[in-house]
Amino acid sequence: MGLLLKAIEYVSENKNTKPIYFEGNIHSYTYADEGASLYDILKLYNGNHRCIKDSLIRSMKDLEDLEDYIKKTEEVQLGMMVEIVREYGNEIPGIISNIKSNTWRMMKRTKPI
Secondary structure (H helix, E strand, O other), X not given: OHHHHHHHHHHHHOOOOOOEEEEOOHHHHHXXXXXXXXXXXXXXHOOOHHHOOOHHHHHOOOHHHHHHHHHHHOOHHXXXXXXXXXXXXXXXXXXXXXXXXXXXXXXXXXXXX
């Protein structure tokens, strides 16, 4: 999550971005370890419960309810996701798309046997 936050900040502040390097797929960085997605939190933020896939996020009444849960459980990754949603809101899909278009993936290269 920290890496994604830095990439969002970088792309948001710099119009002429240089390629960003991620290992693997950028979309894997939009998920917490428990399976909650940044997009699910954005859907909660917008009150669009029907489209939320993660059962924990879907069980929350609103973003404030999720923040109370985070305070009680100290879920750092979910807390960072909420911060991203609070800061960037509905700009997130466009920002992620911009990051994706400026991403060079690092792939492991192995020698054939």
